[in-house]
Amino acid sequence: MKAFAALYQALDASTSNLAKQAALREYLRAAPPEDAAWAVYFLAGGKPRQLVPTKWLRAVAREAAGLPEWLFDESYEAVGDLAETIALLLPSPAAGAPPLGLAQWLRDHLLPLRGLSPDTQAERLRAQWERLAPEERLVYFKLITGAFRVGVSRLQVTQALAAVSGVDAKRIAQRLMGYTGVGAQPGAADYLRLVSPDDDAAAQGHPYPFFLAHPLALPVERFDDALGPPADWIVEWKWDGIRAQLVRRAEGAWLWTRGEELVSDRFPELQAMGMQALPEGTVIDGEIVVWDGERARPFADLQKRIGRKTLGPKILRELPVALLAYDLLEEGGHDLRGLPQHERRARLDALLARAAHPALIASPVLAGADWADLARQRESARDRGVEGMMLKARAAQYGVGRTKDVGTWWKWKIAPxxxxxxxxxxxxxxxxxxxxxxxxxxxxxxxxxxxxxxxxxxxxxxxxxxxxxxxxxxxxxxxxxxxxxxxxxxxxxxxxxxxxxxxxxxxxxxxxxxxxxxxxxxxxxxxxxxxxxxxxxxxxxxxxxxx
CATH class of the missing domain: 2.40.50.140 (Nucleic acid-binding proteins)
Known part of the structure; x- marks a missing residue:
């Protein structure tokens, strides 16, 4: 925990990307794999569930600090962060407790707190924070409250992992997909797979990192100067659904959302479609929508399925879903992301024609004589239940995340x-x-x-x-x-x-x-x-x- 707390302080105190990279690499080179596994989870965006109710934690901490409620509340208001407030107010820790690593703290002390009775939780909390130095307590309480955040991006974590392992950053980014999923408890083996030189990702159901678009806020009169003619672009509707990749590999099919959540069990008909209609070594990027046979239904209908614990025949019949496909990332086990957009789209259309499945639909490509013509078509977006248009440069490769190299994918949304x-x-x-x-x-x-x-x-x-x-x-x-x-x-x-x-x-x-x-x-x-x-x-x- 001491080393992770020191890393947190270094990242939180600096605005320099070079300094943050140096701190990340130093930590990853020295940390045991089981500690590095959890560190990567938190730093890459993993959201641990709250371990102790906030109201109860405040009460136990206030009692330990010997403060009246009004003074604790005033302190909290002045500091603005509960974890930092408690870390500052608690009395000094006892000396001589042997140090424990991050993974051991989580496995043996923090995670077991969930579900204990209030009295047992209070006893465990007091014993735990007595073992920690003040600088470690801040991280400890941020983990307990589920409020761990620090100024480092997922891309920076990916770059640090690539630097210490010698593995290509794109491969690291792909392996990180799903690593920070809800309820994940990464271990040493998970971390070692992240940094392994062996190319084993294709044997699993991992998706690729999603490519994201930049918002387009120019008046249409300036499109010709900024973008060139519409003929240089593939134009589609911007669907109001759940962005997802359907992965067909290793005799299985997996459905992943942009939020890195595996949702195959939430949309079993799409998983079955992947097994039936797609050949091995295929990855499709698209949008999950509730489809009525002619158009996408409102996102609120999709939410009705997302919130269900069980999906009975009635809900599957009343709210049928489809995957509106708009990109082909892998075909025959070959990564196509380096090909130009128009070639990937042509291959996608050919694949969908062969698959001929009603739950796998090609996102229509729109045509217009000029940008003004497309702007007129865009005016019907809300009536169609879509959010506007997507503009994708015909020559664009499929990147990772929202790249600094703007101008390849744009989202041209209607006014809110x-x-x-x-x-x-x-x-x-x-x-x-x-x-x-x-x-x-x-x-x-x-x-x-x-x-x-x-x-x-x-x-x-x-x-x-x-x-x-x-x-x-x-x-x-x-x-x-x-x-x-x-x-x-x-x-x-x-x-x-x-x-x-x-x-x-x-x-x-x-x-x-x-x-x-x-x-x-x-x-x-x-x-x-x-x-x-x-x-x-x-x-x-x-x-x-x-x-």
Whole structure:
């Protein structure tokens, strides 16, 4: 744990990519494989489940620190991070405890905390933090609370692993797919497979790292200058589903999402289709959607399947899924990512024609006389249930992640849906925003102006879209208009109106408003608009798609 805590401090304290690479490589070269396995898991984005309820952890820590509740809360508010607050407030540790490695801490001490009775948890917690130096305690509490984050990217971890192992970075990136999945408990053998010089990934069901597009925000009048003619591009609809790769290898079929989750069991008909229709050594990139035979149904229908613990015949019949395929990454066991986009697409179309399966559909390629013609077609996107268009350079290779070399894949999205909403709750942010109230809850009115007893009904949370200067001003207003505090959350007097944008909207029985929105963010601060003129639930309902 001591070495991992030192690595955390080095990464957290530096903004230099070279310094971070040096720290990562030094740690990986020295760490035992079982410790390196967990370190890579956390640093590459693994999200451990919370091991102890936050409310209970606060109570045990406050008692150990000998502080009244109000003083602990004031300290938490000043620091802005629960793990750091507890690490700072606890009394000094006892001396002489033998050091333990990261893997041993997790295996023997941290992971067994989950599910214990509160009294047993309290006893174990006290005994554990007594063994740790103050700098180790910070990492310890971040792991316990499930809030471990540090300023290092997955790409930086990949580069460090490639440097210490001598394995090509693209191969490391492929092997990392699925490594950070939910519930994963990596061990020494998993780490050694990551850095092994043997090329064994093709024998497993691993996908390739997903290639991501850059957002395109130019006016269409500038497309010719920036992009050239449409003939240089493959244009498709941008589907509102789940990005996935279907992998057919080693006499099996696997379905992976962009979030590195293996979802074969959630979509058994697609796994069966892969086995029936695809030859060995095939990897297809595409979008999972609920398909009604002619078009994709709203994402809310797909969510009904995602949330089910069991998939009975009724749900499979009522919500049939298909894979809208738009890229071929592997054929006959050969990696095609280095081929130009148009050649991969031609091979994909030929493969789909041979497969001829109703659950495997080619994403249509769109044609237009010019960019203005395509812009007119794009206006029908929302009616079609899509998010806009994808533009893919015909000569583009399939890269890894969102590359710095922009201009090969663009997402040309339609303008978001939007309403004017009122800020009613605020919470402190994380990282560099830990001292600011930057995470907000928004509400709309239950009825139009003049309705007796109309109230503000919460419907969305958002934290992005404001400049640093705007956020500082909003933070000052929140502090002046606070009505009540609930730990890190404050309710405020309704004085601020924001235009909120979102990608989708659907009915929801889980929300007080009866409506759920997707990817909400602040488009602008409506300083010109009084609170009474903010939008209503009826305004939101009018944006719902037709049945």
């Amino acid at each position: 849906l939007s309403v004017d909403a009122v800020l009613i709750y605020a919470q402190r942010g994380h990282g560099r925003r830990a001292s600011l109230y930057s995470d907000y809850t928004f509400a709309v009115w239950s009825g139009p102006p003049g309705d007796e007893g109309r109230t503000l009904v919460p419907f969305a949370k958002a934290y992005s879209g404001l400049t640093d200067a705007e956020m500082a001003r909003v933070d000052a207003i929140i502090r002046k208009t606070t009505v009540e505090s609930f730990g890190p959350v404050r309710s405020v007097r309704p004085t601020l109106v924001f235009e909120l944008g979102f990608e989708g909207i659907a009915r929801s029985g889980r929300h007080k408003s009866g409506i759920a929105v997707r990817f909400p963010r602040m488009l602008r601060w409506r300083e010109d608009k009084p609170v009474d003129e903010a939008d209503t639930l009826q305004t939101l309902a009018a944006l719902l798609p037709l049945p």
